[in-house]
Amino acid sequence: MVEAGNWPDETALEGLVRKSVEAAWANLGLKSAASELSVVFTDDASIQTLNAEWRGKDKPTNVLSFPAFPVKAGAQPGPMLGDIIIARETVEREAREEGKPLENHLAHLVVHGFLHLLGYDHETDAEAEVMEGREREILHALAIPDPYAVSE
Numbered sequence: 001m002v003e004a005g006n007w008p009d010e011t012a013l014e015g016l017v018r019k020s021v022e023a024a025w026a027n028l029g030l031k032s033a034a035s036e037l038s039v040v041f042t043d044d045a046s047i048q049t050l051n052a053e054w055r056g057k058d059k060p061t062n063v064l065s066f067p068a069f070p071v072k073a074g075a076q077p078g079p080m081l082g083d084i085i086i087a088r089e090t091v092e093r094e095a096r097e098e099g100k101p102l103e104n105h106l107a108h109l110v111v112h113g114f115l116h117l118l119g120y121d122h123e124t125d126a127e128a129e130v131m132e133g134r135e136r137e138i139l140h141a142l143a144i145p146d147p148y149a150v151s152e
Helices: 010-027 044-055 088-098 102-117 125-141
Strands: 036-042 063-067 080-087
Touching: 010 036, 010 102, 010 125, 036 102, 044 063, 044 080, 044 088, 063 102, 080 088, 080 102, 088 102, 102 125
Parallel strands: 036 080
Antiparallel strands: 063 080
């Protein structure tokens, strides 16, 4: 759902989300199940408010995830997954600065947010290694280059 910001048409965004989530679901080897996921496309001002309220960081960020219920990484989730919020201006700026197509960066952030909903995190180096490895595998299945590769 587009809440705020100058996003491309919702049909294209919905297709990108569906493709990204399906690739993640398959990579994680989860059983087929009907699940509900909310993805909100918004602007920097809206995500900054959420980031300040929920994380104590009064600045915009690219993506926030709000799990409906706690899930252990690798476990089968319940039917309610949670919410992913993505901010237009930050995502556009990052894609431009990193020389990536906007669609690739968006797919990465959807996968990143989705993994957070499924219990993955990157607070420690060990957690980051596992989560980023999953992201690379999932994005590879979507023919998207390694988002963590340093370009020269």
